[in-house]
Amino acid sequence: MIIMKKTKNEKINNESIGVVETQYYTFAEPGREYKFESGDKLGPITLAYETYGKLNKDKSNAILALHALSGDAHAAGIHRGQDDPGWWDNMIGPGKAFDTSRYFVICSNVVGGCKGSTGPSSLNPATGKPYALDFPFITVADMVHAQRHLIDFLGIDKLLCVAGASVGGMQVLQWVASYPERVRSAIPIATALKHSPQQIAFNEVVRQSIMSDPAWREGNYYEYGQPEKGLSVARMIGHITFMSDQSMEEKFSRRLKNDKFSFGFDADFEVEGYLRYRGANFVKRFDANSYLYITKAIDYFDLSGGKLISHGKNIDTRFLIISFKSDWLYPSHQSQEIVRALKRRHVDATYCELTSSYGHDAFLIEVDEQTTLIKHFLDKTFNGYLVTGNYGI
Amino acid sequence: MESNSINLDHRIIYSIIEPDARVLDLGCGEGELLYPLVRDKRIRAQGIELNDKAIQECVKKGLSVFQDDIENSLREYPDNSFDYVILNQSMQEVKKVDCVIQETLRIGNKVIVGFPNFAYIKSRLMLFFKGKSPITGSLPYLWFDTPNVRFLSITDFKNFCVEKNIRIVEAHYLGEKELVHLWPNLLAMNAIFVLTKRKNQAT
Numbered sequence: 171m172i173i174m175k176k177t178k179n180e181k182i183n184n185e186s187i188g189v190v191e192t193q194y195y196t197f198a199e200p201g202r203e204y205k206f207e208s209g210d211k212l213g214p215i216t217l218a219y220e221t222y223g224k225l226n227k228d229k230s231n232a233i234l235a236l237h238a239l240s241g242d243a244h245a246a247g248i249h250r251g252q253d254d255p256g257w258w259d260n261m262i263g264p265g266k267a268f269d270t271s272r273y274f275v276i277c278s279n280v281v282g283g284c285k286g287s288t289g290p291s292s293l294n295p296a297t298g299k300p301y302a303l304d305f306p307f308i309t310v311a312d313m314v315h316a317q318r319h320l321i322d323f324l325g326i327d328k329l330l331c332v333a334g335a336s337v338g339g340m341q342v343l344q345w346v347a348s349y350p351e352r353v354r355s356a357i358p359i360a361t362a363l364k365h366s367p368q369q370i371a372f373n374e375v376v377r378q379s380i381m382s383d384p385a386w387r388e389g390n391y392y393e394y395g396q397p398e399k400g401l402s403v404a405r406m407i408g409h410i411t412f413m414s415d416q417s418m419e420e421k422f423s424r425r426l427k428n429d430k431f432s433f434g435f436d437a438d439f440e441v442e443g444y445l446r447y448r449g450a451n452f453v454k455r456f457d458a459n460s461y462l463y464i465t466k467a468i469d470y471f472d473l474s475g476g477k478l479i480s481h482g483k484n485i486d487t488r489f490l491i492i493s494f495k496s497d498w499l500y501p502s503h504q505s506q507e508i509v510r511a512l513k514r515r516h517v518d519a520t521y522c523e524l525t526s527s528y529g530h531d532a533f534l535i536e537v538d539e540q541t542t543l544i545k546h547f548l549d550k551t552f553n554g555y556l557v558t559g560n561y562g563i
Numbered sequence: 564m565e566s567n568s569i570n571l572d573h574r575i576i577y578s579i580i581e582p583d584a585r586v587l588d589l590g591c592g593e594g595e596l597l598y599p600l601v602r603d604k605r606i607r608a609q610g611i612e613l614n615d616k617a618i619q620e621c622v623k624k625g626l627s628v629f630q631d632d633i634e635n636s637l638r639e640y641p642d643n644s645f646d647y648v649i650l651n652q653s654m655q656e657v658k659k660v661d662c663v664i665q666e667t668l669r670i671g672n673k674v675i676v677g678f679p680n681f682a683y684i685k686s687r688l689m690l691f692f693k694g695k696s697p698i699t700g701s702l703p704y705l706w707f708d709t710p711n712v713r714f715l716s717i718t719d720f721k722n723f724c725v726e727k728n729i730r731i732v733e734a735h736y737l738g739e740k741e742l743v744h745l746w747p748n749l750l751a752m753n754a755i756f757v758l759t760k761r762k763n764q765a766t
Contacts, residue, residue: 488627509629513639518609521629522618539615543622550625 186255187222187263187270190247192286194218197319204316210306214295217320218243218286219278222262223270225326231552232326233268234317235277236334236341239408239464240456242285245277246270260537267541273330273548280341281316282308282464284457291392291457303389308463310337310471314344321352331548333357335533336500337464340471343508347478350485355551357544359492360533362504363511364472369499372411373465379403380458389459401458402449409448414496414529474507479515489519490547492540494532520547571742572651572677575735575755579675580606584646587611587671589633589663590653593620601626609645611636633657637666644670651677651755655711661727668729668760677755682716682748700739701752717748724758733757 198204198213205211220243225232235245235258246262248255256277261267268275279287282305290305321329332345332353339361346356362369380386383400391397413421422441437443479485489512493505502523512519524539526532533540573596580586582604588597591610594617600606610628612618621628629636633650634657648671650663655678657663667674679701680686686697696706704711715723717736724731736743736751743751 490622506631509631510639513629514641516641516644518607518627519629520618520622520627521631522615522622523630525615539619542619546622546625 185263185265186259187247189250190220190222190244190256191249192218192220192243194286195320195323197316197323204319206306206312207309208307212288212306215281215288215316215319216286216292217278217281217288217316219276219320220244220246220256221277221324222246222275223273225274225324229326230328230330231272232274232276232321232324232329233331233333233548234321234329234345235262235268235275236317236332236338237277237280238334238336238338239468240452240461241279241338242283243277243279243287244285246275257534260534261540261544267537267544268333268548269545272552276320276324278317278320280308280313280464282313282460282467284460287316289457290389290459290463300392302392302459305459305463308467310340310344310467311348313467314341314348317341317345318349318352328352328354330552331355331357333359333544334361335359336361336530337468339500340468343473343478344471346485346487347473347480350479350483350487353487355488355490355547357490357492357547358505358508359540360494360497360500360505360530361508362471362500363478363507364474365469366504370469372407372499373469376404376407376465377462379407380462386458389462391458396453397458398450398453401453401456401461402446404449404458404461405452405456406445406449409445411499412530414498414527416496416527417529417531420527474511476511478508478511479517485515485517487517488547488551489517489521490543491519491521492533492543493521493523494526494528494530494536495523496527497530497532499530571737571740572753572755575737576649576651576675576677579733579757580604580647582606585644586647586649587640587645588649588651589636589667590650590656591617591621591626591628593617594624594626594628596649596651597621597626598624634659634663637663637670640670642669643672645672647671647673647675649675649677651675652679652753654678655713655715658712660713664727664729664758668758672759673732674758675755676720676758677753678715678720679711679753680717680748680751681714682718683752684749685752687749699752717751717754720754720756724756728761730759730761731756732759 194216196214196216198215203211203213241257244256245258246256262275264271279285282289284291290301294301332342334342339358342356342358345353380400383397386397425440427443432438491505493502509521526536528535585607588610591612597608601608611631612628613632618628648667685699689695689697735755736747737753
């Protein structure tokens with residue numbers, strides 16, 4: 171079976187942060203409920219988060235890492251007694267792209283998620299039962315506003331950087347749109363300024379596959395167990411969009427699981443087996459309602475048409491935008507749309523389309539080139555022009 | 564790199580640009596020109612470059628670069644976004660030269676253009692006596708392997724500026740090691756012009 175976390179340079183273990191623990195922060199206590207963009211109010215809200223490295227005295231070295239659709243607060247290191255490193259462990263750690271010997275890195279699970287932050291599967295204190303569909307609809311802005319409460323709690327006035335890929339990248343852009351004065355630099359990776367009709371269409375198929383499973387029970391399945399069929403098919407669709415034609419050819423080609431056709435509807439091809447395995451595994455670790463809520467939040471996302479930087483405002487946030495050549499889920503032209511929005515406003519920015527055959531998954535796999543770009547970009551942001559070296563004249 | 568081996572064209576452009584200027588370098592390569600300007604003159608620099616390896620080198624130097632080709636890269640910039648737009652040794656690689664020059668004049672107050680002179684004496688001699696496509700210090704490529712798509716002389720470019728109503732503010736003619744003052748269209752290997760819009764052309 172293929173291990174997705176495997177990276178090109180196997181430096182994981184010798185440079186890992188080591189054992190980390192998830193922490194929890196609760197806000198919007200009774201009487202001070204948080205008002206969602208939809209207008210609905212809810213409280214209290216808990217965010218699960220982890221931190222790596224040390225916050226410096228003037229609190230100027232904090233980086234907020236933002237996870238993608240099914241990610242969580244566990245971005246780096248390992249949890250006690252477990253082997254799996256965090257989802258961006260190859261990028262966060264001592265000497266890595268986000269160098270924890272210099273920077274203080276924070277990662278929190280989004281509101282609406284199911285990995286320790288308050289979401290549809292959390293217990294409603296009023297009823298003692300999970301919120302299910304009583305949970306307010308969320309937007310990417312809600313995710314960001316909730317994170318802002320956490321950043322306030324940590325006493326950080328201005329983040330050195332916000333960084334993330336995919337939906338994490340949308341949160342990066344939303345941070346700049348909502349709190350430009352609190353972000354020194356932004357690294358949106360493999361993401362978009364708005365969700366396109368094709369992307370909404372994929373998410374709608376994902377949602378329909380969950381909601382058409384009778385086990386979904388209009389969202390009230392918590393006593394009975396997850397809508398496994400629907401959720402696993404939803405995830406299978408996702409995995410197709412995360413890979414590329416070429417990476418699927420390289421991984422599976424037309425190889426058969428057994429030597430001959432079954433002439434039945436078993437998984438004959440390796441690619442079928444892979445998708446089934448991925449789908450079945452996902453059901454064990456992710457709440458179906460959270461998947462519905464978060465995909466909807468992504469579809470609502472739209473910072474095009476001048477909404478990224480409010481009119482008449484100048485921002486001094488620096489940008490590093492990265493896309494991947496074979497990523498057809500968030501193709502490069504969407505990153506270039508971000509670039510165009512920044513050019514119109516004279517924002518200091520770098521854009522690079524990295525060569526990769528891994529499709530959208532590339533942001534988890536293409537470590538070396540991302541590391542070079544991110545490391546130096548952060549160095550410049552943190553230190554200004556103290557780049558050493560004699561480059562002439 | 565030793566300072567005395569730095570290309571003469573870079574030294575001339577370096578001396579033209581004032582401190583704190585806003586500068587866009589089209590085809591900035593590894594930032595060999597922008598980096599010293601940022602370091603010594605604190606310019607606000609933006610590069611445009613297609614090659615990903617070159618972009619990585621720029622980022623290592625702390626420079627900001629967009630990966631794009633020159634022709635697509637200019638449209639979004641508002642008028643007068645930069646004090647200088649540099650088009651050094653990249654104009655001859657551009658197909659729509661006229662459009663690109665007009666766009667650079669729109670987004671930049673001044674445009675610095677540097678290009679190899681096709682009418683340089685060595686080119687003429689190669690063509691005339693050997694009957695071969697010229698290969699010189701500034702035009703080093705074989706005919707089938709050249710990134711250049713436009714071949715022009717200093718006289719061609721001056722005529723172009725007259726026809727397009729573009730004002731030439733400064734002209735520098737470069738020989739192999741030093742500046743050329745006599746018969747530039749014959750003796751200069753490279754030329755650097757500083758251009759602006761004519762006043763009546765300003766929109």
